[in-house]
Amino acid sequence: xxxxxxxxxxxxxxxxxxxxxxxxxxxxxxxxxxxxxxxxxxxxxxxxxxxxxxxxxxxxxxxxxxxxxxxxxxxxxxxxxxxxxxxxxxxxxxxxxxxxxxxxxxxxxxxxxxxxxxxxxxxxxxxxxxxxxxxxxxxxxxxxxxxxxxxxxxxxxxxxxxxxxxxxxxxxxxxxxxxxxxxxxxxxxxxxxxxxxxxxxxxxxxxxxxxxxxxxxxxxxxxxxxxxxxxxxxxxxxxxxxxxxxxxxxxxxxxxxxxxxxxx
Amino acid sequence: xxxxxxxxxxxxxxxxxxxxxxxxxxxxxxxxxxxxxxxxxxxxxxxxxxxxxxxxxxxxxxxxxxxxxxxxxxxxxxxxxxxxxxxxxxxxxxxxxxxxxxxxxxxxxxxxxxxxxxxxxxxxxxxxxxxxxxxxxxxxxxxxxxxxxxxxxxxxxxxxxxxxxxxxxxxxxxxxxxxxxxxxxxxxxxxxxxxxxxxxxxxxxxxxxxxxxxxxxxxxxxxxxxxxxxxxxxxxxxxxxxxxxxxxxxxxx
Numbered sequence: 325x326x327x328x329x330x331x332x333x334x335x336x337x338x339x340x341x342x343x344x345x346x347x348x349x350x351x352x353x354x355x356x357x358x359x360x361x362x363x364x365x366x367x368x369x370x371x372x373x374x375x376x377x378x379x380x381x382x383x384x385x386x387x388x389x390x391x392x393x394x395x396x397x398x399x400x401x402x403x404x405x406x407x408x409x410x411x412x413x414x415x416x417x418x419x420x421x422x423x424x425x426x427x428x429x430x431x432x433x434x435x436x437x438x439x440x441x442x443x444x445x446x447x448x449x450x451x452x453x454x455x456x457x458x459x460x461x462x463x464x465x466x467x468x469x470x471x472x473x474x475x476x477x478x479x480x481x482x483x484x485x486x487x488x489x490x491x492x493x494x495x496x497x498x499x500x501x502x503x504x505x506x507x508x509x510x511x512x513x514x515x516x517x518x519x520x521x522x523x524x525x526x527x528x529x530x531x532x533x534x535x536x537x538x539x540x541x542x543x544x545x546x547x548x549x550x551x552x553x554x555x556x557x558x559x560x561x562x563x564x565x566x567x568x569x570x571x572x573x574x575x576x577x578x579x580x581x582x583x584x585x586x587x588x
Numbered sequence: 589x590x591x592x593x594x595x596x597x598x599x600x601x602x603x604x605x606x607x608x609x610x611x612x613x614x615x616x617x618x619x620x621x622x623x624x625x626x627x628x629x630x631x632x633x634x635x636x637x638x639x640x641x642x643x644x645x646x647x648x649x650x651x652x653x654x655x656x657x658x659x660x661x662x663x664x665x666x667x668x669x670x671x672x673x674x675x676x677x678x679x680x681x682x683x684x685x686x687x688x689x690x691x692x693x694x695x696x697x698x699x700x701x702x703x704x705x706x707x708x709x710x711x712x713x714x715x716x717x718x719x720x721x722x723x724x725x726x727x728x729x730x731x732x733x734x735x736x737x738x739x740x741x742x743x744x745x746x747x748x749x750x751x752x753x754x755x756x757x758x759x760x761x762x763x764x765x766x767x768x769x770x771x772x773x774x775x776x777x778x779x780x781x782x783x784x785x786x787x788x789x790x791x792x793x794x795x796x797x798x799x800x801x802x803x804x805x806x807x808x809x810x811x812x813x814x815x816x817x818x819x820x821x822x823x824x825x826x827x828x829x830x831x832x833x834x835x836x837x838x839x840x841x
Binding site for chain 1: 653656658678681682684685686688690692693694695696697698699702705706707709710711715718719738739740754755758
């Protein structure tokens with residue numbers, strides 16, 4: 325019904341799509357680490373990172389601006405770094421008074437904030453690219469290959485499978501409520517706020533109880549097929565020569581980015 | 589829900605028997621005190637296809653959960669001469685293929701392949717053997733093209749067929765299905781009927797679909813209020829209007 329609501333995988337025939345999922349996961353982690361390690365104000369290195377990202381975007385055939393468009397959704401999270409602007413180190417740029425509070429933005433603070441913004445913005449885009457070019461089950465396989473803790477990868481796999489079932493369930497509940505949310509002519513429909521809050525609370529409770537019962541049934545289904553506490557899976561991925569070649573290229577590139585960032 | 593299995597101190601010698609399933613004096617009460625099964629006894633011969641009918645709440649699903657030891661009541665259940673106890677549990681679960689009513693409960697892996705491979709992998713088979721079994725199970729339900737599909741992209745009818753494949757891949761001796769035709773459109777139901785007809789396995793199938801019973805199952809067991817109230821040839825039982833109506837059932841056309 326709403327099966328494609330969260331699935332961000334876009335099927336295309338490209339080098340990035342064909343790349344082993346492990347390489348992609350490690351590249352993402354490496355790229356994020358590299359961004360995080362760059363010093364504040366390493367503009368040239370940031371630009372190099374951005375070009376790398378654009379290049380990957382282009383190779384994936386999703387279009388140069390694909391990840392940029394999707395990254396805007398993550399922008400509000402960058403606001404968490406706003407307090408960095410008012411870092412007490414550095415020279416004050418201005419003084420703002422709000423009643424009894426005084427805020428002083430500093431030059432070093434602004435530099436730090438801009439750097440954090442760029443770092444997170446680049447990293448988020450790479451994550452978006454990973455999800456768009458890799459089917460989710462392959463991502464879970466990659467984590468398993470990389471010896472990610474089994475219980476965590478299992479939880480992610482279940483989450484992925486049942487997120488869709490749960491959303492469907494939620495939509496059905498909402499629809500059932502809407503179908504009975506009638507109004508008479510001349511009266512205000514919808515009831516009192518408190519009453520509506522109670523209805524919403526009951527619906528959340530319903531969802532919890534249903535999910536709990538479902539988890540019981542799923543566990544029975546797993547036991548029936550021989551589950552004893554360890555999830556076993558077959559992972560069909562093997563590293564090809566081209567995967568190794570691309571991984572080493574990326575590793576070299578990340579090292580070069582670091583050098584550009586630190587040597588001035 | 590945690591229900592402990594009775595551990596038998598000594599294992600009974602393996603009986604050579606052509607009875608695939610033997611249930612003797614089975615009693616079960618849920619932890620809240622509600623009695624779900626009372627004095628249930630029946631046997632299934634090898635190759636027999638039997639329908640289990642009865643109103644909602646009759647105890648059909650509870651009985652099915654006993655057949656591979658998910659629930660354990662008082663009484664005896666043995667599969668191919670092997671009594672169900674803690675020690676035999678892995679072997680029992682490999683030989684009883686239990687398919688749940690809601691395919692969203694049965695299909696819990698991200699892809700179809702992984703779901704069908706789950707049973708064989710947990711039986712400790714080699715990779716080639718697992719792949720072979722997945723292939724032949726998907727072939728049996730005519731779904732080979734769905735190997736790499738995501739479970740949440742399937743229709744209900746497709747999910748039901750894959751759900752059956754997930755237990756066929758374990759090569760069970762007994763197939764236990766809980767309301768397989770519920771919620772299917774006529775075409776999907778017809779496909780399912782052909783599938784069940786062609787599978788050469790011992791089967792116990794719970795259903796409200798008496799037309800399906802008439803078509804597929806030579807023998808019918810009626811349950812009501814936690815006990816078996818009738819057990820015999822479907823032709824006789826489905827003609828007995830008084831019996832059917834007494835237990836909330838309707839004679840099929």
